[in-house]
Amino acid sequence: xxxxxxxxxxxxxxxxxxxxxxxxxxxxxxxxxxxxxxxxxxxxxxxxxxxxxxxxxxxxxxxxxxxxxxxxxxxxxxxxxxxxxxxxxxxxxxxxxxxxxxxxxxxxxxxxxxxxxxxxxxxxxxxxxxxxxxxxxxxxxxxxxxxxxx
Numbered sequence: 001x002x003x004x005x006x007x008x009x010x011x012x013x014x015x016x017x018x019x020x021x022x023x024x025x026x027x028x029x030x031x032x033x034x035x036x037x038x039x040x041x042x043x044x045x046x047x048x049x050x051x052x053x054x055x056x057x058x059x060x061x062x063x064x065x066x067x068x069x070x071x072x073x074x075x076x077x078x079x080x081x082x083x084x085x086x087x088x089x090x091x092x093x094x095x096x097x098x099x100x101x102x103x104x105x106x107x108x109x110x111x112x113x114x115x116x117x118x119x120x121x122x123x124x125x126x127x128x129x130x131x132x133x134x135x136x137x138x139x140x141x142x143x144x145x146x147x148x149x150x
Contacts, residue, residue, distance in 0.1 A: 042113035044125070045071050048136055051106045052088050054098075063090040064098070064124060066108065069137055077116045086138045094123035107134045 049068035056063075067088040074084035091112055102108075111126040 042115045043075050044111055044113045045074060046109065046111050047071050048107065048109045048130065048134070050136065051102060051104050051108060053090075054102065054104060055093065061120075062093040064093055064127075065090045066110065067138070068110075075114070091122055091124045092120045094125055096124045096127055099127065099129045102129060106130075107132065107136060 047068045049066040051064065052067050053065035065088060068086060070086045071084040073081055076082045091110070094113075107130040109128050109130055110124050112122055112124050114121055115123075
């Protein structure tokens with residue numbers, strides 16, 4: 001009678017092992033493939049502007065506000081070139097360190113990337129302070145009612 005007991009336990013051990021292997025394989029495939037589509041590479045843009053607000057130290061999301069020049073080659077989520085007018089907006093800093101002594105009113109050149117999938121779509125990836133005498137063009141802001149010619 002004791003010989004029949006181990007035989008009845010074997011299928012449950014194998015079933016548990018099989019379930020564990022399948023579960024680990026399913027989790028690994030979900031983590032590895034990101035839902036079936038590979039992540040699209042980030043679009044990168046260089047733009048110049050003026051610092052309008054420094055990151056707030058108490059906040060976990062470090063965001064630098066910049067009044068930037070027009071970005072003519074900016075692409076929308078569908079990959080179409082739509083451009084971006086000059087405006088003031090916040091940019092998360094990613095792992096970028098701010099130059100020493102950066103202050104509101106300083107002129108900068110920055111590189112930012114755009115990823116339309118995932119968390120914050122925008123992030124500054126490089127930033128440098130420009131000389132104070134650098135001339136910036138904010139033409140889109142100066143034109144009253146200047147619409148698109150599309």
